[in-house]
Amino acid sequence: MLSTLIEGLPSEIAELLNTAVILGCGHGWGTEKVREVLGIRAWGVDVSAQDVETAVRVRGSTCGDVVLDLPFANDAFDVGLSADVFEHIAPEDVPRLVSELTRTVKYVATLRIAVFPMFVDWGEQLGVGNLHLTVENSSWCSKHFCAAG
Known part of the structure; x- marks a missing residue:
């Protein structure tokens, strides 16, 4: 996803992208690939x-467990990535x-947001039911980004 983003940007902007934050890093595989393949310093949450815990054990310090209160300075990252988070x-x-x-x-955030309910057996076994807590359209999402500037 990041390589496609960078390839589509003018070179003078793409050269500015040196750091990335990955929201929803999971086991840290994607964060590690951004570092290795694109040469971008990346951190995940x-x-x-x-x-x-798995990401840190297997890949080193690629991820942290805070999403709603990111422990980073303002403008700490050039790019933010999030897929299905x-x-x-x-x-x-x-x-x-x-x-x-x-x-x-x-500079830029690239997000992929599912806008449909997700019911799977193991979610129901956990008593969660729909694993997608927020199922809203792009206008609803845009409203929140516009409000944040």
Whole structure:
């Protein structure tokens, strides 16, 4: 996803992209690939403490377990990436996550947000039911990004 983003940008802008934050780093594989393949310093965050523990154990310090209060300075990253994460955040927490993302990312954020319910057996076994807590259209999402600047 990041390589496609960079390839589509004018070279003078692409050269500015040296740091990335990955929201929803899981086991850290994607964060590691951004570092290795693109040569970009990347850090990941995830809400799953178990995934972060695995990422740190297997890949080193690629991930942290804070998403709603990112422990980074303003404009700390040139680019932010998130794939299939926002829909797992409760609707009331989305503005906070958007605010943190826009605060810490200087140039561009690329997001893929599912806008449909997700029912799977293991989610129901956990008593969760729909694993996508926020199922809203792009206008709803855009409203929160516009409000955050």
